[in-house]
Amino acid sequence: DAKTTQPTSMDCAEGRAANLPCNHSTISGNEYVYWYRQIHSQGPQYIIHGLKNNETNEMASLIITEDRKSSTLILPHATLRDTAVYYCIVYNAGGTSYGKLTFGQGTILTVHP
Amino acid sequence: GAGVSQSPSNKVTEKGKDVELRCDPISGHTALYWYRQSLGQGLEFLIYFQGNSAPDKSGLPSDRFSAERTGGSVSTLTIQRTQQEDSAVYLCASSRGRQSSYEQYFGPGTRLTVT
Numbered sequence: 055d056a057k058t059t060q061p062t063s064m065d066c067a068e069g070r071a072a073n074l075p076c077n078h079s080t081i082s083g084n085e086y087v088y089w090y091r092q093i094h095s096q097g098p099q100y101i102i103h104g105l106k107n108n109e110t111n112e113m114a115s116l117i118i119t120e121d122r123k124s125s126t127l128i129l130p131h132a133t134l135r136d137t138a139v140y141y142c143i144v145y146n147a148g149g150t151s152y153g154k155l156t157f158g159q160g161t162i163l164t165v166h167p
Numbered sequence: 168g169a170g171v172s173q174s175p176s177n178k179v180t181e182k183g184k185d186v187e188l189r190c191d192p193i194s195g196h197t198a199l200y201w202y203r204q205s206l207g208q209g210l211e212f213l214i215y216f217q218g219n220s221a222p223d224k225s226g227l228p229s230d231r232f233s234a235e236r237t238g239g240s241v242s243t244l245t246i247q248r249t250q251q252e253d254s255a256v257y258l259c260a261s262s263r264g265r266q267s268s269y270e271q272y273f274g275p276g277t278r279l280t281v282t
Contacts, residue, residue: 097258097273157210
């Protein structure tokens with residue numbers, strides 16, 4: 055599976071949009087981009103995923119560049135409860151990785167009042 | 168509905184003892200995963216079950232680690248002769264099936280401390 059690069063940490067003011075970048079320049083054509091987050095002392099939580107089109111759900115939006123080498127997770131109106139470590143993962147669900155999600159170090163997002 | 172549950176939530180054991188960690192996946196989820204997270208580290212994949220079989224055991228860190236799943240539901244992770252480096256949070260996750268393996272639902276984890 056392709057590797058990802060994320061900033062170590064980011065800050066965001068409550069109520070503002072949080073834009074979390076991820077580089078995945080070696081992504082292959084059948085790999086999707088997935089985002090998870092882990093709030094302190096909890097297990098990771100799935101947020102959103104996409105292949106090449108932009109995606110939106112009740113939690114976030116995912117913007118993937120046309121060349122698919124990078125993406126941005128957008129939390130439109132961040133709250134204090136969004137403070138967490140955010141992981142960007144590239145993965146081929148139909149491949150032979152047998153569910154092996156590779157979590158990197160992620161981005162620590164801190165939302166301030 | 169009920170999520171993934173794990174027990175115990177905390178376990179303190181002496182070096183050299185065996186421990187068993189339990190995972191109850193979401194009802195109907197056929198795929199089950201074990202990860203561990205050491206202090207300040209990312210998540211490390213250990214093993215995956217599809218039904219009762221584990222096609223890939225290569226993530227288990229040593230032969231002291233084993234896992235089984237019975238009845239396509241509950242899974243136990245056993246660590247024999249525990250060492251201090253085994254101290255970590257052990258997380259279990261489940262998904263509807265292999266094709267939905269990207270959307271894994273995680274339990275709260277078992278914090279294992281080996282003294």
